[in-house]
Amino acid sequence: MADFIRADGRSVNQLRPLRFQNHIAPYAAGSTLIEWGKTRVICAVTIEESVPRWMKEQKVTGGWLTAEYSMLPYSTLERKPRDISKGKLDGRSSEIQRLIGRSIRAAVNLEKFGPRTVCVDCDVLQADGGTRTAAITGAFVALSLAVKKLIAEKKLVESPLLASVAAVSIGIVEGRALLDLCYTEDVAATVDMNLVMNAAGEFIELQGSGEEATFTEAQLAELIATGKAGIRDLLVAQQAAITQG
């Protein structure tokens, strides 16, 4: 099946080209513009020197990490109105930013951040499928850059990072498991999975969904295997981006 060539020339288990443009937002503690195929997401990490009220009330020590996700209105082929113009956060955005938060929290030891709130913002500049996986993958780079800076500024003595985290989508399109779906593939997919893993090969989050369809245990196994290989490639690219600073 590996011989199948996708509309954009990729093989079934090939990622779209990946590029990081670090420091896109220099006032953030760390930031990167992840370009993954035609998908582009600004990932920025800012640090607040306080923790949410519930942590104080419940006397939880250490820091907190929260994430926000938004699609810029010009990120889609048809303009997407801003949340504020409708007065409420889009349900899909809410779901995605909760996923980003859980995924990145699994990458850090919050205790080591001290009484700080780490804010991860992901703003989609162009959406061609896989914006949530791009957001997670880019957010880890932005966070790593922020940690470097905090250490350089002597605000942290040791890194709170546990292991690199990356995410990829996999889907079943016309019966084939495809890695890293672009938008047209995503629309055609009968099953859609998002996989978040770390550098130790462990799962952080696994979400498989058959919108108006179902999938078998064999398909699940194939999707996971395909995704795991993709994650390995992503971790390499991430590391290069972080090292380059």
Added chain:
Amino acid sequence: MADFIRADGRSVNQLRPLRFQNHIAPYAAGSTLIEWGKTRVICAVTIEESVPRWMKEQKVTGGWLTAEYSMLPYSTLERKPRDISKGKLDGRSSEIQRLIGRSIRAAVNLEKFGPRTVCVDCDVLQADGGTRTAAITGAFVALSLAVKKLIAEKKLVESPLLASVAAVSIGIVEGRALLDLCYTEDVAATVDMNLVMNAAGEFIELQGSGEEATFTEAQLAELIATGKAGIRDLLVAQQAAITQG
């Protein structure tokens, strides 16, 4: 490991007691109060004789199905303020109602509903863990009762139902995979999974999440196996509730 006895007396792969009180809300087309251990969710299906505007604009035929999920303020040990008092839908509720919608849509052929909107409402009366899986499992019963009624009223000629759908949670607590977590187990779990499957043994949705933790492929396999067995028991209980009418 099957010898391990949980705090509430259950074995690791045993469901909490399940009971359905149908027609709890008689003005709905179909409704049931699912009582699953101490968790209680009102599931009600209402039918609107129209479809959302986007379907008309995009000339999509058939019907639509949408879901809403809410926790009643007295469903938790500490009172939970209503969404309206904060002016916005809770992020968790938004995520759960999207999951319910996808899960139940996978159970039906929307085309066969004709130009109608099927509204699935799930209101939690008591929350002791597993409210989203109770909502999905109960919603399918409520939907089945609604379909019976529509057929009896000659509004439908054949059933749009494809296969029964049920959902269960599984988690890893102190290294053990446990079926159907109650609240205290849920809080202690390092990995939390929700599994939605149909009567054909196919997956509809699989969400595994290691909040501030990770899981291995072996653990994933054990979680899935444990969950599948639970789903089988649920489908039997659902069928009994639907037959009883």
Added chain:
Amino acid sequence: MADFIRADGRSVNQLRPLRFQNHIAPYAAGSTLIEWGKTRVICAVTIEESVPRWMKEQKVTGGWLTAEYSMLPYSTLERKPRDISKGKLDGRSSEIQRLIGRSIRAAVNLEKFGPRTVCVDCDVLQADGGTRTAAITGAFVALSLAVKKLIAEKKLVESPLLASVAAVSIGIVEGRALLDLCYTEDVAATVDMNLVMNAAGEFIELQGSGEEATFTEAQLAELIATGKAGIRDLLVAQQAAITQG
């Protein structure tokens, strides 16, 4: 006029059948599902161990009691969208919950609650007229159960309850004063009155309204007399429900 038989078989001064299903929401301090004809309302009382900020600022001692009222979306024959989907509380709900709050506050000595907030929640499961009077009548039962529990738990040494409170609607339909209107009678009524009274035969609240109509002093007297008799029956039913625990 007492010979007149209403569409549902009742005489003009007869209540619809009344039933209380206590402890419908066991995590509340007290709760009951009041079924009054086809009208069904979940009444639940929860206790917060703090008082509103304005009481602290104004140095008011004792407790506070507040009420919220909501119609579940499947409580009406045509689905009623949730308040949160419109982003604001319905004007009618706002008016009703203020009435419930005033009525139940008149039943208690707030000073004796200590620095606590008593939250009364009324959620309509089925609406066939008289939901506000059912909410008040049920709320007093739920509150009584909550007080019993607080006394049993030694959180209160004596009961803050002053006298039982019940409410009933009365209306003029085709020139006749009818007790306890169902929905179709309510729609047909030219005058609509809600009466809240206590076990001492005193008035707590009296609201008579001639929507696009008027009423005379003689009609007012007849409405009050009819209502008072209904209240007496309600107080008996309430007492039975409270005693049964």
Added chain:
Amino acid sequence: MADFIRADGRSVNQLRPLRFQNHIAPYAAGSTLIEWGKTRVICAVTIEESVPRWMKEQKVTGGWLTAEYSMLPYSTLERKPRDISKGKLDGRSSEIQRLIGRSIRAAVNLEKFGPRTVCVDCDVLQADGGTRTAAITGAFVALSLAVKKLIAEKKLVESPLLASVAAVSIGIVEGRALLDLCYTEDVAATVDMNLVMNAAGEFIELQGSGEEATFTEAQLAELIATGKAGIRDLLVAQQAAITQG
């Protein structure tokens, strides 16, 4: 008891001085500034040449009348933040504007307005008790002025007004029934009643409320008798204001 002199020099059944300054808002179809003691309310009626969507959908003919009530931020001794700064309509305002709407609708034959919406706006410039009764009493004057104008402009051939409508508050303060409470009396009252009546001596709305207190049937009778006398005086003052144009 009539010998009792109130703090402001009035007898128990005496109204505060009443004055109407018509045409305060000349772009409205009709408007008046009612000054009633220290209470001042701008009442303005505007006409829209269309009806609400629900009337079209339900094929209801004739016109509609709706009311809005708001307290200007400088109307109280302590500045009251605008509703918009809190993002939602105050519960009390919502309740009052519903009362104004019902009361004024009872004064007109909506059918005769043709397919128009009559908007009654009441903005409180100074609040010294009785703002809702001032709003209703002033609104009827503003409406009468608007009807005169519509007839003069040949937009209406005959008046849709049925009978004059006025409203007054009555309360029990230190055991005495007092007519037309000012703010300090309102705060001290154990029972508070609002009475809306028409020129035919009929009741339109009667709301008696014992906030944290109760009242007997004898007290109710006294309150009503006191209020009825006040209404008669109000109707005379209204008529003078309308005639003066």
Added chain:
Amino acid sequence: MADFIRADGRSVNQLRPLRFQNHIAPYAAGSTLIEWGKTRVICAVTIEESVPRWMKEQKVTGGWLTAEYSMLPYSTLERKPRDISKGKLDGRSSEIQRLIGRSIRAAVNLEKFGPRTVCVDCDVLQADGGTRTAAITGAFVALSLAVKKLIAEKKLVESPLLASVAAVSIGIVEGRALLDLCYTEDVAATVDMNLVMNAAGEFIELQGSGEEATFTEAQLAELIATGKAGIRDLLVAQQAAITQG
């Protein structure tokens, strides 16, 4: 060009008639109803004995002054829905209230107010062009009355007022610079300017805008010269109103 006679009989550099009705809202610390041609704006100043949180946090001493602007729904020929009915502040209102705030802050030494918040409220009763300049001009009168009162009450020892502030609009209509545009002139203007100046002849704010048009440096000079003359007349009228008390 001075011979040109405008539709309402004025010369090009003539203001509309101006009148102040002080103490329109007696519970405010200072208030006036400015009537300027057919434009009418209620300007009221209230004082809160506290400062905004940001001042405390940033340890800024002295007082603060903030402004709010709103159009009453019956101030326009076609009824304007209230902000609260749309759930958000109108963009134009937001812009105007920021302008009023800046303009009036330039008239005072905030330090001398002590730790107080001065709230300037401007509510438009009738809108015939120039409502923002009327709001500023009237607000200064209301503020002066409030300062007089605070001094009389010994709450202030010396006046925090620096210099009188007034505002006027100027526009280019059919090539001519016209002072103080009424609504129909405003609609016809290709260039619209608002000028805020003080009694020392200094500029506080200058906003010139060519909506879908442009203007030259020569036109700018003429607009400013015309406006300056108007400001002089306004300052005289203001002073008379303040003196009269």
Added chain:
Amino acid sequence: MADFIRADGRSVNQLRPLRFQNHIAPYAAGSTLIEWGKTRVICAVTIEESVPRWMKEQKVTGGWLTAEYSMLPYSTLERKPRDISKGKLDGRSSEIQRLIGRSIRAAVNLEKFGPRTVCVDCDVLQADGGTRTAAITGAFVALSLAVKKLIAEKKLVESPLLASVAAVSIGIVEGRALLDLCYTEDVAATVDMNLVMNAAGEFIELQGSGEEATFTEAQLAELIATGKAGIRDLLVAQQAAITQG
């Protein structure tokens, strides 16, 4: 005075370095990232093939152009919460987007766009003063790129652009008129002016504001002269960016 050297090495009438990165958001019809000193704003133009409802109702022909402005949360040194998290648009953002809209509308003949809505979005990536002037200056580049594309796609036969539009800030700091203020200069300025001009040397918008200060006619003249020179340099840079495509 021209010898004065500013903190960042510039002379008093020197712009900060300017750079345009076109096509930053390729799904927009036209887009550019304007980098002006440390200020960075994403400007994107999207086209909707419809016009607002009010244009249809008022039968206005041609197109419409609207603008939105937002600061990304990581654009400031201290994280700025998103508008949606507070539920309402920031007053300053509202004012700025209205200015952008007016300025860009003055640059086009809307009639020639046909029945389309041109949406101009400006999102600030980094804020170091002058974000509104950067937004206007960048928006004109993005619009020019969009017009080129529409002509290339034969959707427009001729350009609706009338003249290039650019904007710059000028301020008085320690008595000196400075061109193009950075953030620290902006904070220190006693007078702040924004100037929007076109390639014909005409004014489109002029806003001078002395927050808690004033300015004289001589200072106004100096500010305008300084600004005009800056605009000329900006127009050259813009043209180069547009030509490069």
